[in-house]
Amino acid sequence: MIRIENLCKSYGDNQVLKDVNLHINKGELVSLIGPSGCGKTTLLRCINRLNDITEGRIFIDDKDSDSVNPVHLRRGIGYVIQQIGLFPHMTIRKNINIVPKLIGMEMNQAYTDRINELMHLVSLDPDIFLNRYPAQLSGGQQQRIGVIRSLAANPPILLMDEPFSALDPISREQLQDELLNIQSTMKKTIVFVTHDMDEAIKMSDRIAFMYQGKIQQLAPPQEMLENPANDFIRGFIGEERRSKNLGAAATITVGDIAKNHDNLIPGDTHISELFGSPLLEQNQSLVVTDKNHNLLGMVSSDEVKNCKDGKIKIQQLVSKVPHLEYDLNIQMANSRMNELNMPEMPVVDGTRALGSVSYKTILQAVVR
Amino acid sequence: MSLFEKVINVYTKQTSMLLEGLWQHICIAGISILIASLICIPLGIFLTRHKKLGGIVIGIVSVIYTIPSLAMFGLLLPILGIGSKPAIVAITMYAMLPILRNVYTGILGVDATLIDAGKGMGMTNMQILVSVELPMALPVIMAGLRTATTMAIATTTISAFIGAGGLGQVIYRGVNLLRDEYTVAGAIPTAILALLVDRLLLLAEKTISKRTFRGGSRNGQKQ
Numbered sequence: 001m002i003r004i005e006n007l008c009k010s011y012g013d014n015q016v017l018k019d020v021n022l023h024i025n026k027g028e029l030v031s032l033i034g035p036s037g038c039g040k041t042t043l044l045r046c047i048n049r050l051n052d053i054t055e056g057r058i059f060i061d062d063k064d065s066d067s068v069n070p071v072h073l074r075r076g077i078g079y080v081i082q083q084i085g086l087f088p089h090m091t092i093r094k095n096i097n098i099v100p101k102l103i104g105m106e107m108n109q110a111y112t113d114r115i116n117e118l119m120h121l122v123s124l125d126p127d128i129f130l131n132r133y134p135a136q137l138s139g140g141q142q143q144r145i146g147v148i149r150s151l152a153a154n155p156p157i158l159l160m161d162e163p164f165s166a167l168d169p170i171s172r173e174q175l176q177d178e179l180l181n182i183q184s185t186m187k188k189t190i191v192f193v194t195h196d197m198d199e200a201i202k203m204s205d206r207i208a209f210m211y212q213g214k215i216q217q218l219a220p221p222q223e224m225l226e227n228p229a230n231d232f233i234r235g236f237i238g239e240e241r242r243s244k245n246l247g248a249a250a251t252i253t254v255g256d257i258a259k260n261h262d263n264l265i266p267g268d269t270h271i272s273e274l275f276g277s278p279l280l281e282q283n284q285s286l287v288v289t290d291k292n293h294n295l296l297g298m299v300s301s302d303e304v305k306n307c308k309d310g311k312i313k314i315q316q317l318v319s320k321v322p323h324l325e326y327d328l329n330i331q332m333a334n335s336r337m338n339e340l341n342m343p344e345m346p347v348v349d350g351t352r353a354l355g356s357v358s359y360k361t362i363l364q365a366v367v368r
Numbered sequence: 369m370s371l372f373e374k375v376i377n378v379y380t381k382q383t384s385m386l387l388e389g390l391w392q393h394i395c396i397a398g399i400s401i402l403i404a405s406l407i408c409i410p411l412g413i414f415l416t417r418h419k420k421l422g423g424i425v426i427g428i429v430s431v432i433y434t435i436p437s438l439a440m441f442g443l444l445l446p447i448l449g450i451g452s453k454p455a456i457v458a459i460t461m462y463a464m465l466p467i468l469r470n471v472y473t474g475i476l477g478v479d480a481t482l483i484d485a486g487k488g489m490g491m492t493n494m495q496i497l498v499s500v501e502l503p504m505a506l507p508v509i510m511a512g513l514r515t516a517t518t519m520a521i522a523t524t525t526i527s528a529f530i531g532a533g534g535l536g537q538v539i540y541r542g543v544n545l546l547r548d549e550y551t552v553a554g555a556i557p558t559a560i561l562a563l564l565v566d567r568l569l570l571l572a573e574k575t576i577s578k579r580t581f582r583g584g585s586r587n588g589q590k591q
Contacts, residue, residue: 048488050484050487050488071490071491071492072490073490074487074488074489074490075489075490076490079485079488079489081481081484081485081488083481083485084481084485085481085482085484085485085486085488086485087482087485087486087499087500088482088504089503089504098489098491099489099490102489102490102491102495103490149489150489159488
């Protein structure tokens with residue numbers, strides 16, 4: 001989705017980005033983290049061309065961003081900043097409508113419904129808040145609107161520059177959860193700048209650690225915790241955080257996680273019964289069982305959704321996959337999943353299926 | 369007859385002369401402010417895009433502002449003769465500084481993060497100017513306009529010396545003929561006019577701001 005190739009950026013003699021390469025996949029949330037002045041914000045602002053590029057290329061959807069008018073490019077990319085930047089002389093509704101108006105989007109019922117749904121996702125009542133002015137909202141509420149404003153035109157990409165850093169710890173946590181919630185339904189490609197390691201661990205699919213204008217390590221959070229590429233990263237993460245997160249990894253078993261993540265489904269269920277059900281919408285994959293709750297295999301939600309014939313039973317779609325025993329600790333589980341290259345695996349107690357674990361649910365358990 | 373009675377006498381007997389003076393006064397001040405605004409608002413916007421030039425231009429306009437008005441009229445007389453023409457030119461030059469400076473500082477004073485947010489959302493420079501910078505800078509720009517207008521009304525009085533007409537002529541007559549009632553009869557409407565116009569502009573500013581700005585808690589309390 002976003003491909004950054006050999007990117008260099010200088011201000012006069014001061015080189016702030018040195019030969020940066022980064023590929024970000026569709027639907028992925030990648031954090032850029034590092035100390036102040038490491039170039040993370042500069043890199044972010046190169047993606048929507050708020051900063052000019054000195055050397056190198058950035059491809060968005062395989063299109064060289066240099067060949068697109070920067071104004072049009074930015075309209076297709078959501079942008080959230082730490083200072084929020086709501087226009088104080090416009091109502092919340094007008095603030096949200098800015099980009100849709102710029103691109104000439106039709107403000108029809110479907111649009112209104114979508115905005116209302118977004119408002120509900122961040123627990124703000126649209127009837128009350130849309131007609132208010134930014135000054136009448138708290139900081140946390142304003143940043144919620146900031147996020148909604150960036151999503152209003154439904155862009156595939158979202159750039160977030162330390163969006164939650166200025167908020168109090170409680171609001172910050174809530175907004176992180178709400179963003180994860182939005183992300184799980186909308187699957188945007190998100191580049192997220194932060195200096196808070198806990199936030200990066202919680203939010204990211206992958207973390208890019210930047211220092212002195214270079215990406216020093218690019219890895220999923222768990223891997224970065226386990227194997228920091230160098231002493232600087234190790235120091236930045238801190239031993240305390242490492243042992244806390246890794247210590248938790250040694251005591252939590254995959255059974256614990258699978259129990260809290262109910263995605264079991266009897267094999268004789270017809271596909272048609274599943275369409276639109278929360279079970280299908282909220283899970284990446286479903287674990288299919290027979291009458292005695294024994295594991296039959298797994299099927300991805302997308303596969304079910306793409307299945308045209310509603311009459312067939314779900315067990316016909318199942319693929320047989322390796323499974324994990326419930327008493328395996330998540331550190332072991334993680335390396336086993338890496339080995340097999342499976343992002344999600346079913347968990348069993350003997351032959352009885354308990355559910356499944358994925359990188360994401362493991363990580364959430366660790367951070368919690 | 370007391371001074372008060374004499375003044376009343378002037379108002380009742382010489383109504384048409386006073387009204388004519390008032391009308392000339394409004395015309396001279398109004399035209400000057402209009403010309404100054406037409407020059408300075410676009411110029412001020414242009415200078416915010418070329419800050420290096422901004423300091424120089426505002427410096428020059430400031431120098432003009434420090435020239436005493438009598439000296440200015442004296443300088444303009446040989447070029448433009450007497451009458452309302454040199455008056456309008458002089459007052460326009462004086463009105464430039466408050467308008468230009470407030471447009472310039474008003475726009476530069478707009479929170480840079482708002483402009484960054486606008487740019488990041490894909491607004492063009494023109495869109496940012498019209499829907500972010502100008503509305504946000506409006507109170508400052510209006511304040512400059514008010515200063516300029518009050519000043520213009522006051523200076524128009526002095527322009528009677530070069531035969532521009534206006535209420536200054538009435539005052540001037542009183543001074544020359546040593547008849548205080550004329551001086552007072554001319555000064556009162558001048559002062560009222562200045563205050564009235566100032567209030568009107570303030571009201572206009574508040575009405576526009578109220579429609580576009582609503583800080584605080586007008587539509588319900590803050591949560």
